Amino acid sequence: MTATGESFPLTRLSVLAAARSQDAAERARALDILFAAYWKPVYKYICLKFSQSAQDAQDLTQGFFAELLERELLSRFDPAKSRLRSYLRLCADSFALNEIKAASRKKRGGEFVHVALDFFAAEAELRAQAVDPASIASPESLEDFFEKEWIRSLFSSAVEELRGVCEAREKQKAFQLFEAYDLSDEENVSYAELAASFALPLTEVNNQLAWARREFRRIALERLHALCGSEEEFAREAKTLFGVSTQ
Amino acid sequence: MTFLSDKTLERLRGFEPPDLSGTRYTLRELIARGGMGVIYAADDEKLSRRVALKVLDTPDANGEFTRRLMREARILAQLEHPGIVPVHDVGALPDGRVFYTMKFVEGLRLDKYIAQLDSLPQRLRLFLRVCDAVSFAHARGILHRDLKPANIMVGSFGEVLVMDWGLAKILREHGVTGNETVLSSSRKADSENDPTQSAVITGHGTVMGTPGYMSPEQARGEAGKIDVRSDIFSLGALLKFIAVGGAERKSPALPRPLLAICAQASAESPNARYGSVSALAADLSLYLDGLPVSAYSENLFERLGRLYKRHQIAILLITAYLIMRALVLLLFRR
Numbered sequence: 312m313t314a315t316g317e318s319f320p321l322t323r324l325s326v327l328a329a330a331r332s333q334d335a336a337e338r339a340r341a342l343d344i345l346f347a348a349y350w351k352p353v354y355k356y357i358c359l360k361f362s363q364s365a366q367d368a369q370d371l372t373q374g375f376f377a378e379l380l381e382r383e384l385l386s387r388f389d390p391a392k393s394r395l396r397s398y399l400r401l402c403a404d405s406f407a408l409n410e411i412k413a414a415s416r417k418k419r420g421g422e423f424v425h426v427a428l429d430f431f432a433a434e435a436e437l438r439a440q441a442v443d444p445a446s447i448a449s450p451e452s453l454e455d456f457f458e459k460e461w462i463r464s465l466f467s468s469a470v471e472e473l474r475g476v477c478e479a480r481e482k483q484k485a486f487q488l489f490e491a492y493d494l495s496d497e498e499n500v501s502y503a504e505l506a507a508s509f510a511l512p513l514t515e516v517n518n519q520l521a522w523a524r525r526e527f528r529r530i531a532l533e534r535l536h537a538l539c540g541s542e543e544e545f546a547r548e549a550k551t552l553f554g555v556s557t558q
Numbered sequence: 559m560t561f562l563s564d565k566t567l568e569r570l571r572g573f574e575p576p577d578l579s580g581t582r583y584t585l586r587e588l589i590a591r592g593g594m595g596v597i598y599a600a601d602d603e604k605l606s607r608r609v610a611l612k613v614l615d616t617p618d619a620n621g622e623f624t625r626r627l628m629r630e631a632r633i634l635a636q637l638e639h640p641g642i643v644p645v646h647d648v649g650a651l652p653d654g655r656v657f658y659t660m661k662f663v664e665g666l667r668l669d670k671y672i673a674q675l676d677s678l679p680q681r682l683r684l685f686l687r688v689c690d691a692v693s694f695a696h697a698r699g700i701l702h703r704d705l706k707p708a709n710i711m712v713g714s715f716g717e718v719l720v721m722d723w724g725l726a727k728i729l730r731e732h733g734v735t736g737n738e739t740v741l742s743s744s745r746k747a748d749s750e751n752d753p754t755q756s757a758v759i760t761g762h763g764t765v766m767g768t769p770g771y772m773s774p775e776q777a778r779g780e781a782g783k784i785d786v787r788s789d790i791f792s793l794g795a796l797l798k799f800i801a802v803g804g805a806e807r808k809s810p811a812l813p814r815p816l817l818a819i820c821a822q823a824s825a826e827s828p829n830a831r832y833g834s835v836s837a838l839a840a841d842l843s844l845y846l847d848g849l850p851v852s853a854y855s856e857n858l859f860e861r862l863g864r865l866y867k868r869h870q871i872a873i874l875l876i877t878a879y880l881i882m883r884a885l886v887l888l889l890f891r892r
Contacts, residue, residue, distance in 0.1 A: 462567055463562055466570055467560055467562055471560070494560065494562065494566055496563050527570065
């Protein structure tokens, strides 16, 4: 498993169920999925909330995931009481606070983390986002920040999976169109321009884009489903994420 | 991994709410998202009522989706029927996106509602109301092409509405002369200009419709072969879904005549299906009335069983009367 999520399993049982499994391979798989979805939000959150240097935030992020394993924090999560995302954020909060207070950070648990954590990329993203910690001083805005970073992480891995799906089905054109129209920050791209530059009929551009969007949404919802603690949480999260009910 | 900007995230979430300033509507909440458009609940400030507003999800510089959405609105406007959601208004937003408003239906989608109906005849009568609406559309020369449980709504007063005519195909143009509806013959040009034709089948094999409910000819992308019998295939699949009582229910053993009706409606070959929705509905009505159906040849025992079921009370009364008579005769003989 890599941070890009290319080998995300097709059968997406709940990460929580898999994390509590007796089967060590199943547990490792679940944790890989969890790390892939959460390491970047946790890293950026720690950077901002605790005003940590990149190196210290990296150590804290690694340490947090190691702690998650060592203390089996996932088994204590109760879906009836909170969302998995809020629980993990609070765990990260308390871990980072304790570590900073004790000033006894040491590199630990690197061997537990299966995901290749590309901190350099995360740091570059954070710089590119030009987030001023002073502008998000309140706990609510930090919570929103964590929420947004989590969505970014989820969508980024869904985009990578979509890329893989398109390659497997020889629909690279659909992904290229999706990339050019939906992922680009360019404001004034028209379907007609895409049709001309890809040498496709206009209707084909419409159809390929519609297909890619549907696939993206399906993949993102499947990933979300795997990361939720219960069906109710999934229904709520899907509504928050895409604004529509899955019921 | 691709870094997604905040703007891209919002676009992917589809949370760029339309700017309704300058219109008579106020946006409320997102209801559903389709292939090309998004449906919101909105308030009509002039008439003080809630409406459903369908709008393209992105600006449409080339006009292709605009034409499609307008076409859908016009199709709905032609279909004034209690079983088809009525369109109220069309308009354009400040950014040029077109929208149309329609009746806001409060209720449940059929796939959610059906589990609440325990009685088979009740469920079948609901299906007959779907048939009414589809039959009406066919009479106006319009095919739905995406009939499935998720596209049927049951309102809070039990009204049944066929929704989402985005894939509809116009078979014939109609005009109204006096009180008479005149159907003209099929137009090749209409089919060539039909923007949804390309959505049904593309050169890359993209087929629009829903597996399980889509007729084989539609699934194969044989656009030229699609006619009313394609919708009848979908209705056959829908009938089975309704008869069983939804996907979540443990599948009960359905009576053979009912299975035969489903099978004939969803036959592989269009020629083996019912020729019209009214023929399908008529056969189902016969079944509901306890009469023989055209789709099934019953044997003597089945016929007797059906007759017994149909005239159960009369048969029981006559039997009771005969038994009484026999007893009286026996008593008097002694």
